[in-house]
Amino acid sequence: MPSRPIDVALKIAKERGLNQTAFAAKLGATSADVSNWKKRGMPADRHLDVAMALGISVDALFAGIPNVVPAPIGGRSIPVISAIQAGMWCEIVDQFQPGDADEYLLTDLELSAHAFALTIRGDSMLPEFNPGDRVIIDPEVAPHPGDFVAAKNGEQEATFKKYRPRGMDAQGNMVFELVPLNDDYPTLRSDIQPIRIVGTMVEHRKYRRAR
Known part of the structure; x- marks a missing residue:
């Protein structure tokens, strides 16, 4: 029976x-x-990612193969990208390959192939969103009033704000804030x-802040 995670x-x-x-x-x-993990062992900070991807508990990685393996929970890796990349996402997404991002989040949500994650910067969305929080954005989800969205406002970077529609203009275009x-x-x-609008938030992850 295998013993290492x-x-x-x-x-x-x-x-x-x-x-593999x-x-x-x-x-x-x-x-x-x-291959490197097989030689030197799996890093501790990847145990949860591996367990979620396989639909098992972290404990199962240390207890050997369980007698009953739980059904897969359906993990999916979402790239964590920069605000600049998010601002250009429509242009670069089709060229974005697995492994291009430095970091990924795992989720079991049913999302489009173009979903991505952002790290909250600054304090414009306090108190609900703290710096360092992560949000998963799906470009194929249309926003509803009160949703949170990533958007490009003429600057190079994308911004993250609450979406508030204000009705149609004379040309029939939706005016929103x-x-x-x-x-x-x-x-x-x-x-x-x-x-x-680049995409709509579908998941928000808060992280404990150091005191």
Whole structure:
């Protein structure tokens, strides 16, 4: 019976029809990464990612192959990209390949192939969104009133704000506002400056802040 977490993970992956390359891609890693883990052991910070990808508990990685392997929960790797990349996402997404991002988030949500994640910067969305929080954005989800969106407002970078529609203009185009939750920042309007919605938030991950 395999004893190391990487050995347990590879055995379960094989039983589910995943070769080493497919297993690595599911984690947002490379086959070379997995080969390195086989030699030196799996890094502790990847245990949760591997467990989620295989639909097992982290404990199962250390307890050997369980007698009953839970059904897969359907993990998916979402690239964490920069605000600049998000601003150009419509142009670069089709060229974006697995492994191009430095970091990935795992989710079991049913999302489009173009979904991505952003790290919240600054304090314009306090108190609900803290710096360092992560949000997953799906470009193929249309926003509803009150949703949070990533948008491009003429700057190079994308911004993250609350979406508030304001009705149609004379040309039949939807006029909307991008509203910060922090009143110290201005609201943006699509009839005053060009704004393009990049995608709608489908998941928000908060992280404990150091005291």
